[in-house]
Amino acid sequence: MTSAISKAWEEVVRPMLLRPKRVQVAALCFRETDTGKDVLLITSRGTGRWIVPKGWPIDGMGGSEAALREAWEEAGVREAKIQPVPIGTYGYSKVLDNGASAPIETQVYLARVCEMSDTYPEAPERQRRWVSAEDAANMVDEPGLQDILRAI
Template sequence: MAALCYRTTKSGKDVLMITSRGTGRWIIPKGWPIKGKNGPESALQEAWEEAGVADARITSAPQGSYHYVKERDNGTRQPVETLVYIAEVQRIKDDYPESDQRKRVWMPAQDAANLVREPDLQSILRQL
C-alpha cells in the first residue's frame, strides 16, 4: 500500500516525497498491508510513520499500482506490486516515527515523476 500525498499550491499540485532508508532514493510512503486496516488505512499509517502526515483525505480506491523489487534484510529480492492511494494532506508534523531516518520534500508532481525509477509510478505522478 502506498500513499501519494499531495497539496494544492498556486502553481499546481505538489507531492510529498521521502527518501528510502537503504539507498536514499526518492519514493512515496509505502509498506505492507496492516492487519486490521484496509488499503487506504494502511497507506495513511505508512504516510504517518514515514513522512509525518497527521491528517489527510484519502481515496477509497487505488489510483493505480506499480511494481518494484524489495531487497530483504537477508539479501533476497522479492517482486512487489503496490497499490497507490491518493491522499490530500491537511496537516503534517515534524516529529514522527521515522523523522531521523528519512528526508522529506514537497515538490511539483512532474519533478517527482522524473526522480522515481518505476515507470508505472511515474505515470501516476504525471496524471496528478
C-alpha cells in the same frame, strides 16, 4: 546433463518466475498550490532514493488506512483525506532483509494532506520534500510510479 538442466528449470527457475507478487500500499500525498499539485516524496532508509510513503498491509486495516499509517510513520502526515480505492499500481523489485529479491505490486492511494508534523517516528531516518508532480516523476526510479505521478 539435459535432464539436470530440465529438472533445475522445473523445480527452481520456473517457480521463481511464476511466484505471485507481494503487495504493498502507498500514499501519494499531495497539496494544492497556486501552480497545481505538489506531492510529498521521502527518501528510502536503505539507499536514499526518492519514494512515496509505502509499506506492507496491516491486519485489521483497509489498504487506504494502512497507506495513511505509513504516511504518518515515514513522512509525518498527521491528517489527510485519502481515497478508499487505489488510483493505480506499480511494480518494483524489493531486496528483502535476507538478501533475496521479491517482486512487489504497490497499490497507490491518493491522499490530500491537511496537517503535517515535524516530529514523527522515522524523522531521523528520512528526508522529505514537497515538489511538483512532474519533478517527482523525474526523481523516482520506478516507471509505473512515474506514470502515476504524471497522470495527476
